[in-house]
Amino acid sequence: GVIEGIGPRYCPSIEDKIHKFASKNSHHVFIEPEGLNTYEYYPNGISTSLPYDVQVNFIHSIKGLENVHIIRPGYAIEYDYYDPTHLKDNLESKEFDNLFLAGQVNGTTGYEEAAAQGLMAGINAVLKIRDEEPFLLRRDQAYLGVMVNDLITKGVNEPYRMFTSRAEYRLSLREDNADERLTEIGYKLGVVSEERWKFFQEKRERLARETERLKSIWVNPGVLDKFSLEEVVGAELSKESQLYVMLKRPEVDYQKLKLLKTKDGESLLPPPYLSDEDAETLTTKVKYSGYEDKQKAEVQxxxxxxxxxxxxxxxxxxxxxxxxxxxxxxxxIKPRTLGEALNISGVTPAAISILLVYLKRYRGKKE
Ligand SMILES: Cc1cc2nc3c(=O)[nH]c(=O)nc-3n(C[C@H](O)[C@H](O)[C@H](O)COP(=O)(O)OP(=O)(O)OC[C@H]3O[C@@H](n4cnc5c(N)ncnc54)[C@H](O)[C@@H]3O)c2cc1C
Known part of the structure; x- marks a missing residue:
């Protein structure tokens, strides 16, 4: 009852859980050894700041733990943080030049959240020393772009977690295309090794070649073996179609395309084939392509x-x-761009249009 801050929603204490999940009648506690040669165990799932005598009683009430000894009681901590609306988009403090902040000091919680910001702040600190343009990511490029933009424009009123639902362009922000979105940027910044860059380029070329091949092979229902077609599409094909377009059908994948044969028994898609992993990447990309194109047009x-x-x-x-x-x-908040202004809660698209008019006027006056 003494804690005033809003705790991280995603790692509640046992006393929190009893309130939030009152309807449950059991709870898992994972007993984790603290090391290979130790008699200490961490009871994961019962973080707590209840008084010590209560902790002793409840831990002894757990079957199998009746005789355990508590080496260090649980405790709670309250964090202070730096209001992230006081950060520039390169994670440098607006108040203190050359001070870059990353991680939960900016009001986030989580390993990935901290690590991703650390990467961005570190790179930007170096770029500033070198007097180079900052490294920024847009909301349609990476979750890191979404997170930093949310933090600096909206601020936080509880520990911030990165959820897919926070990204309006999540259709394009997939793990299977993370390399395509970010490897080149990383390589230019010098944080992607030559080896990895080469590997990525080769993969990109393999996929581009196979995409071209799928676009160049037309399927004519008249010349196809009926059984192989049924096996692949499960239905009749009414008109001629590229293999590429066929791949967009929900029931078709790359592996199935290999089964297509002509009436003479010739394979429509002869070897060499992509590896299973590449095939999966290609299939996902093709299936999403229509939606992605729509989204790209909107972004543009x-x-x-x-x-x-x-x-x-x-x-x-x-x-x-x-x-x-x-x-x-x-x-x-002093947003740097109209995009940042739009992401401030309460700032409407209509307000952005007004700002656009006045910014044009402002520029006109300056000129
Ligand atoms: C019990 C618990 C469970 C959690 N479980 C999860 C989980 O399952 N998954 C998840 O994603 N997140 C979890 N989190 C959250 C996650 O651990 C943190 O959000 C994340 O580690 C924060 O990383 P950071 O680098 O920002 O800060 P920290 O890891 O706190 O790093 C800050 C560092 O700065 C050092 N430092 C502080 N002051 C000074 C100073 N004056 N001079 C020099 N050094 C200083 C500190 O010693 C520390 O090493 C958990 C947190 C807790 C407390």
Missing amino acids: KNLEKIETVIPEDFDYDSAKGLSFEITQKLKK
Whole structure:
């Protein structure tokens, strides 16, 4: 009852769980050895800050642990944090030049959240020393882009966790295309080894070649072996189609395409074939391609708007038509671009359109 901060929702203590999951009548506790040669065990799943005598009683109430001895009682901690709206998009503090912050000090919780920010802040610190352009990722490029953008524009009121649902472009942010999205950027920054770069390029070429091959082979229902077609598509094919297009069908995958034969028994897609892993990557990419194209067009349309830079000395009060609340928020957070402004909670697309007009006017005046 003494703790005032909002705890991490995703690692609740046992006293929290008893409230939140009151309907459950059992709970797993994983007994983890602390090392190979130790008699210490960590009871995972019952983190607690209950008084010591209560801890002793409840641990002894667990079957098999009746006689255990507590070496270090559980305790709770409250974190302080640096308001991430005071960070620039390269994770440098707005107040203190050359101070880059990453990890839970920025209001996040989690291993990956901390590691990803560390990578970004570290790279950006080096780029700043070298007097080079910052390393930034857009929301449609990486979850890291979504996280940093959320942090610096929206701030946090509870420990921030990176969820897929936070990314509006999650259709394109898949693990099977992470290399395609980020390896080249990493290579240019010098954080991807030559070996890995070569491996990636070869993979990219293999997939591009096979994609071209699938586009160049047409399936004519008239010349196909009926049984192989049924095996692959499970239905009749009404008109001529590229193998590439056939692959978009939900019931078809790359392995099945290999089974297609002509009436003379000739394979429509002869070897050499992709490895299973490459085949999976290619199949996913082709199946998603229609949706991705739609999304790309949408991103492109919004990009011009989103990447418009708001000069630091821009006077928000001059933009008539913005609500008092929005003006206050923009003055406080000072977004670098219209895209960042749009991600501030409460800032509407209509407000962005107004800002765009005033930014054009501002630029006109300056010129
Ligand atoms: C009990 C518990 C369970 C968790 N379980 C999970 C989980 O299952 N999955 C998950 O994703 N996340 C989990 N988390 C959250 C996760 O551990 C943290 O969010 C993450 O490790 C934070 O990393 P960080 O590098 O930002 O901070 P830290 O790992 O806290 O690193 C900060 C470092 O700075 C050092 N330091 C502090 N002050 C100074 C100073 N003045 N000078 C020099 N060094 C200093 C500290 O000693 C520390 O090493 C858990 C956290 C706790 C407490």
